[in-house]
């Protein structure tokens with residue numbers, strides 16, 4: 559059996575690590591040793607000393623949902639007095655504000671609405687594209703599966719029509735922990751691991767890029783996290799369609815899962831997850847830190863744990879903030895945090911390309 563130091567050295571030299579080695583690293587490696595190896599890999603992949611970020615806006619077009627995930631404080635059932643579907647005009651107004659702030663994209667996600675068919679989504683996307691030059695990064699796998707079911711279409715047909723209407727890429731929401739043992743516990747009605755992966759595979763096959771995510775702190779064990787990373791790496795080997803990996807932490811306020819009083823993911827544990835992700839996902843170009851859930855200070859430290867992207871300034875965010883995350887920043891603050899950590903901040907597009915004004 560190799561020592562932790564040998565595994566890290568060979569990984570930095572370019573060798574792939576396997577499941578058992580990842581377990582050993584997470585359990586035994588010293589925090590700074592792990593971070594330093596991840597930082598060296600980040601440096602090799604992104605040698606210009608740049609940390610990127612994006613100006614975009616999360617628009618939650620509806621909070622109506624039929625999945626009842628135990629970790630969610632955002633959704634409302636149909637007919638609830640707080641349930642909504644945003645009027646298109648309001649969505650347009652939010653996009654106008656985003657563009658005025660120098661934004662380049664919208665991340666539009668909602669609940670899994672039981673009734674909205676594909677024509678609603680087509681009209682929404684087409685209406686946006688007629689009015690604005692903006693990247694539409696929209697609808698996570700559970701929503702895509704639902705649109706397909708409600709509209710009696712295949713997933714490929716659904717993507718084909720949404721893409722024609724203006725969909726540019728898909729966010730990887732709804733991934734949480736890609737292991738059905740955990741999914742059956744925390745979100746039994748939501749898509750299973752293979753379905754989540756299948757939706758991404760279809761998107762990639764049609765040329766749409768997507769992001770991969772992970773939410774820790776929901777009662778998963780280390781082997782669930784590593785299986786999650788393994789499944790992402792396998793799919794990326796197959797398709798190459800993921801632009802980035804974004805791990806964040808469960809926010810417990812106002813959620814049934816929060817009542818279980820699960821141990822919170824500490825800063826150190828989150829940094830270990832970031833570093834291990836950078837080490838394990840050798841075929842994903844970008845790792846993004848979730849300052850929204852961890853705060854700007856941990857976000858800044860994360861830049862030395864394999865991270866090359868600071869994410870979004872989050873002009874608007876409703877889902878995670880409903881569960882307790884209240885962190886906020888504008889682009890001046892985000893740039894300062896990046897600079898103070900010794901990097902060059904650079905605005906990017908949704909597809910992780912350099913933004914040229």
Ligand code: SF4
Nearest residue numbers: 623625626627630669
């Ligand atoms: S996490 Fe998403 S799918 Fe689950 S209940 Fe909340 S809005 Fe619905």
